[in-house]
Amino acid sequence: MLDASVTQQLSQYLAMLREPIELIASLGEDAKSAETRKLLETIAGLSDKVSARFDGDDARKPSFEIRRASSPELKVRFAGLPLGHEFTSLVLALLWAGGHPPKVADETIAAIKALPGDYDFEMYFSLTCHNCPDVVQALTLMALTNPRVSATLIEGGTYQAEVDQRGVMAVPATFLDGAMWGSGKMSVEEIVAKLDTGADERAAAAIAEKEPFEVLVVGGGPAGAAAAIYTARKGIRTGIAAERFGGQVVDTMGIENFISVPYTEGPKLAASLEAHVKEYDVDVMNLQRAEKLIPAARQGGFHEVVLANGASLKARTVILSTGARWRNMNVPGEAEYKAKGVAYCPHCDGPLFKGKRVAVIGGGNSGVEAAIDLAGIVAHVTLVEFDQNLRADAVLQAKLRSLPNVDIITSALTTEVLGDGSKVTGLTYKDRLSDAVHRVELEGIFVQIGLVPNTEWLKDSVGLTLRGEIEIDARGETTAPGVFAAGDATTVPYKQIIISMGAGATAALSAFDYLIRLPAEDEVMEAA
Structure with a gap:
């Protein structure tokens, strides 16, 4: 054995x-x-x-x-x-x-x-x-x-x-x-x-006693970890407030394009990120969800980040690295049957559907890889893609099409998740070419349609695109002076771990450059 x-x-x-x-x-x-x-x-x-x-x-x-x-x-x-x-x-x-x-x-x-x-x-x-x-x-x-x-x-x-x-x-x-x-x-x-x-109250009380930071990083994924390491190495008083250290990387199975590391897994990489951050004098505040950003009223003043437990943190500069989460289909029945047949992790939940019929929503790399993996476990896979063609790499498409228990439906808009009150029984989709509505009988639906940025809490604080991404310039600066951003939550065009790390370093160096051009801290304190 x-x-x-x-x-x-x-x-x-x-x-x-x-x-x-x-x-x-x-x-x-x-x-x-x-x-x-x-x-x-x-x-x-x-x-x-x-x-x-x-x-x-x-x-x-x-x-x-x-x-x-x-x-x-x-x-x-x-x-x-x-x-x-x-x-x-x-x-x-x-x-x-x-x-x-x-x-x-x-x-x-x-x-x-x-x-x-x-x-x-x-x-x-x-x-x-x-x-x-x-x-x-x-x-x-x-x-x-x-x-x-x-x-x-x-x-x-x-x-x-x-x-x-x-x-x-x-x-x-x-x-x-x-x-x-x-x-x-x-x-x-x-x-x-x-x-x-009573844990929240104690955490809020402890946070209330903290002095203002020179740099406060909000989010603990690859971008946030890189930012904290770079600012801490400059001798800057740095804090990280993260809802979950590691972010979405923790939910990633295989990572094969992290340069110099042929293969690793998300949880392992997240643990390494946290260990590296803790080698420096960084105040890591985990399990803290940010709910509001109040930008400084004047240059050199303190920005304020209000947390879900009622406490708030102040800092002379802020780096936003809140990342993204799996995108929902936002159709009737999806929320009702989440964890009752609607799933987002084929590696985690696939074995529970052994011998059953399932659908994968999404024809990008993630969706096609999920369909390939599931085809080896379940009885049948139906892949549903909104576009006219699959968007996955050609090698993945070829593998998918070679499998005997997979159907591929393109130009299809999923319209509803069906169930019997306790579990999923099927879905409906509309053929975008004919407008005909079809029903597929199945017992599981795996949603793989990309990401949505975690930025709803920032809509009144910094500039956001129509897609909710934080608008940044080449230096990682947002529309609010002294507030920077990095990673998947921003307008950076490619959402990759290695790019997020580089963007975190850029934002950190920009925050340092911003800080050294500000009035001395004691002058700001006197004016506050």
Whole structure:
């Protein structure tokens, strides 16, 4: 099951265990149970601090519990095999159960321990989902830190009947005390904040005490990270306020055009960005959503960014790098059936539609790649494209057309998502050449039609195009003096990671140039 190199790596990790752990399996007579037994026997054979038992009586078979021998109340359960993207989650669970300290801020650990209540989590993941490990690892950490938190992490492919019965059509899907609680990626900080109702107030109070920044970066994607690094290296007091550090990169699977790096994955790149930023004296304020920008009344004054929690931050210059998000179709039924058949991540949710009929909306590279990937999992794929021709690269189009279970419909405007109240049953589209309306019966719809900038909150502050992009000049400056912008939220013509990084550096250098031409800070403070 584990090849020699992986087994060797796992052995090295297990050498880090500080105290004994126990693996307790509940198994049936099926092939998955046999694979689970083999995996646990392999793990136990690699360290004298790991023991494995096979007398568990949990209803889910196969499943296994990982618990600290000296504190058996600290435990986490995996139902199904945590391999693929979740193998790292398994390794971390073993390490944390064995007393190896997690790389998490002390205040986060303290917040987990202080949670006021008992919490029983069940979370569904797929082995191809690159968004799932964050949630799996967050719940694992919580269960192995606070005995009042229990977590069962379920591989949906092994428990397909359970997935269907509970109506899970998108992962990660998190249930709390038997009820649906969260859909989509969440960090441990986000989960704790959602459980701790006083977290926002404490965060707002802490932010209120901060002195004004010389540069405040709003957004933590590639552009924001690059901007912060460049300004921090100039010795400028820099802060980052980000709703989610890494931005949309975190949701990107394979990255093959990042020059000098032949292949990487979004979550890995996002982690590297954050680690690089933290090498400098940058005040990173994560989980902070900006809601309003109040530009300075005069040159050299302070700009103000109002946050969703009611706090505000002030700075002499601001760099806007809020990025973009997946574009919705904005048709009847889309919002109603989101996560009930309407999905935006084929890698994450594709396995949940095994043997079913699905549609992909969009004929660009993303849409065609999604259709190709899904064709290997589902029964049939219908690709629906608004234009007369597909816009994807020729090599991708050739691959798509070679697949026997794919239909391609062009000049088609999707008009409605159909459902039975609980799940998607089909869609309608209008033929743009004949105006005829057609219906397609299916069970899943994957939307891949591009991006929309996260700029609604800026409409009264800086100049925006009709598409909502921030208008910038060659230096990254907006229509508001002292406010700069970079990345996918701007009018930069190509939305690429490497271009966003360069634009972030440009905006940072422009902000520095702007600052050194301003009156001294004490003069501004006296005039304020």
